[in-house]
Amino acid sequence: MSRTNESVPETGISRVHRLETPVEWPPGHAAAYLLGDEEPICVDAGMVGDEARAALFADLRDGGYEPADVEHLLLTHVHIDHVGGVRPLLETASPTVYAPAIARERLSRDLETVRSETRRNLTEAGLYGSGLERAVDGVLEIHEGIRAAFPLEDVDVWIDTDEPVSIAGRKFDPIYTPGHHVTHHCYGTDIDGARVLFAGDMVVEPFRAAAIHVNLTDGVRDGIDAYRDALERLDGRAFDRVYPGHGPVHDAYDETVAFALEDLADRLAECRDRVASVCAEEGSASAFDLAVDRTDHPRRQVMELREILAALGTLERRGQVRSRLEDGVRLYEPT
Known part of the structure; x- marks a missing residue:
């Protein structure tokens, strides 16, 4: 074997x-x-x-x-x-x-559509410039x-x-x-x-x-x-x-x-707490702020964004956080 x-x-x-x-x-x-x-x-x-x-x-x-x-x-x-x-x-x-x-x-699916959606979501998450383009290229390679x-x-x-x-x-x-x-x-x-x-x-x-x-x-x-x-x-x-x-x-x-199931619930609670923690210092938090708060490794940050964005989506639908778009970036704060 x-x-x-x-x-x-x-x-x-x-x-x-x-x-x-x-x-x-x-x-x-x-x-x-x-x-x-x-x-x-x-x-x-x-x-x-x-x-x-x-x-x-x-x-x-x-x-x-x-x-x-x-x-x-x-x-x-x-x-x-x-x-x-x-x-x-x-x-x-x-x-x-x-x-x-x-x-x-x-x-x-057309790969240009995949690229466009990925760039839009990463932009909303708070990436920009060369870091954004590297992240988009990396996702497309996958x-x-x-x-x-x-x-x-x-x-x-x-x-x-x-x-x-x-x-x-x-x-x-x-x-x-x-x-x-x-x-x-x-x-x-x-x-x-x-x-x-x-x-x-x-x-x-x-x-x-x-x-x-x-x-x-x-x-x-x-x-x-x-x-x-x-x-x-x-x-x-x-x-x-x-x-x-x-x-x-x-x-x-x-x-x-x-x-x-318990681990998913813990992930949501952790994300909610991180939003509150970052907002206490900065006033609001982007998804990328939460990724940086979790790891200082650039590649890991992009990987973390998938679960962070998913958790934020669930928390917002549950009314536990709210968001607004500001200069193309989605900012979150606790309700």
Whole structure:
């Protein structure tokens, strides 16, 4: 199996093989899974790049499979660390590719529209000048990288939200779970008498994946609400084992969903308190002021803005903060 499986729980079911590829951010890996049915099914494809390709193929072979054995590829969402291995698998095998239908709409958007929306939202957040342009270019590179890694024309089956899908005779139940990403789906199925969830970047233990949702395009302020709705959609369901895209395989489904809901509530409270703190000194606060208050690393500040804008959007809809536009910048203060 993978190089780090000795430090995480085993998958628990012999027909499920964990495939890890390295990423630069914590926890240092992205996990895909090979379900060893008569027609092998791969859930997600790991990170992009030569190192990730080698790791993915090595883990397949450690599980007793050649890359060419993969007959089906099921994707949870279109982040680069989950679709990065799509092209290598397509070049090596001929899998039937299944992906959420919403990904087709999102990745078909005109990139100039994406750029325009990103610049407008970052301007409102308080960025300007060369810092603004660097941030816009960085976000567009992410969009372009995903499109290069994930060819829409090679998707064979577009999955409709909450409509069961049959793959080689196996029934998967898609659960639409946006917030971390607007395309995100978890997939429930039964294996050897156990109800299991291929969770992507939801129900990750022991942390909550960030509310990236639509990155910094229009809709960024809906990310926290979408995330909460997704968790509430998961809450109350029953799964014996969870196969997440990061962190260990686990059986703490209920506890992990509850933790993520609590963590979202804590994030909102923290954002509200930061608005009050900055306003006490400055009179008002931009989203970028809150990002600077959180970290002094420029790249991290832009990454933080996605959750900060989402939290501010929720807080304003709840009447806990109010905002006004001043010279193109949206300024917040507590109500």
